[in-house]
Amino acid sequence: MDVRNEQESWQMACHAEDFEGEEFLECRVDGQDILLVRTPEGIVACPALCPHMEERLAHGMVDGNVLTCTKHLWQWDLCTGDPIGLAEERLKVAPVRLEGGKLLVNMERLRHGGTTCC
Numbered sequence: 190m191d192v193r194n195e196q197e198s199w200q201m202a203c204h205a206e207d208f209e210g211e212e213f214l215e216c217r218v219d220g221q222d223i224l225l226v227r228t229p230e231g232i233v234a235c236p237a238l239c240p241h242m243e244e245r246l247a248h249g250m251v252d253g254n255v256l257t258c259t260k261h262l263w264q265w266d267l268c269t270g271d272p273i274g275l276a277e278e279r280l281k282v283a284p285v286r287l288e289g290g291k292l293l294v295n296m297e298r299l300r301h302g303g304t305t306c307c
């Protein structure tokens with residue numbers, strides 16, 4: 190990916206103050222519903238809906254870097270998107286960065302199932 194495309198991949202999800210003190214925040218970015226999740230390593234992004242049966246992942250739990258969908262207990266490592274335990278599919282994840290008081294998500298990596306994000 191060239192530098193221009195890399196820069197265009199970063200899109201605003203919300204103002205940083207909107208996520209202050211929150212564990213999860215759903216946002217709509219570039220026509221896609223995404224979820225911001227706070228981890229000990231930083232903030233990451235993933236799709237808002239579970240890849241299993243589309244439960245809202247904001248109804249789940251996060252413990253360290255592990256996200257759990259409480260509907261059927263699929264779990265993922267939020268750093269890599271790798272499935273844990275019962276999960277049968279990867280979770281698309283992407284990095285989030287703070288710039289000028291805004292949280293920006295790398296949507297290119299989210300669309301293509303970004304790998305390491307923390």
Ligand code: FES
Pocket residue numbers: 239240241242243244258259260261262263
């Ligand atoms: S809907 Fe999320 S684990 Fe089944």
